Amino acid sequence: MSKTAIIYSYHTQKSKKAAEKIIDAFGKTKIESVNAEEIGSETLKKFDYFILSAPTWFDGELPNYWDEFVPELEEMDLKGKKFAIFGLGDQKGYPENFCDAIGILAEIIEDCGGDLVGQVPLEGYTYDSSRAEKNNQFVGLPLDQENQARQSNERIKNWVAQLKKEFK
Secondary structure (H helix, E strand, C coil): CCCEEEEECCCCCHHHHHHHHHHHHHCHHHCEEEEHHHCCHHHHHHCCEEEEECCCECCCECCHHHHHHHHHHCCCCCCCCEEEEEEECCCCCCHHHCCHHHHHHHHHHHHCCCEECCCEECCCCCCCCCCCEECCEECCEEECCCCCHHHHHHHHHHHHHHHHHHCC
16 A cells, blocks of 8 residues: 655644645545654655645745755655645745745656656736746645635645545
């Protein structure tokens, strides 16, 4: 049986809350939580499917805990593994790099041979540019708790339903 991990920082507020909603929608017994601040290559070897949290920090950067793991990640062969990425961003406060961390992490995953799933349409978002945008869609699920918090539950529900089909 294939194993699914959701990787997020246990020390965040908004990302942790979004991850918990994803876990509930996915089914608590069907997914294992992993603290992103303690991730290593052994973690990625244990699972087949991954849901990664990539909130955008500052002006379009990955969080420190991902930055620390990226050199090790870039040396890995991720062929045969599927990845879905969600992240938080602020369309109004940072419209020029909305949810860039999703796109940065997606590029690294693809460069290592991993398969990306969980793309979502651009509709319903207002921003100037995003590294998470590719082929007229987002490569993962952007969530904006600052400006569109009321839409997050529905977006998560729909995204998890999509992932359940794509994680096969």
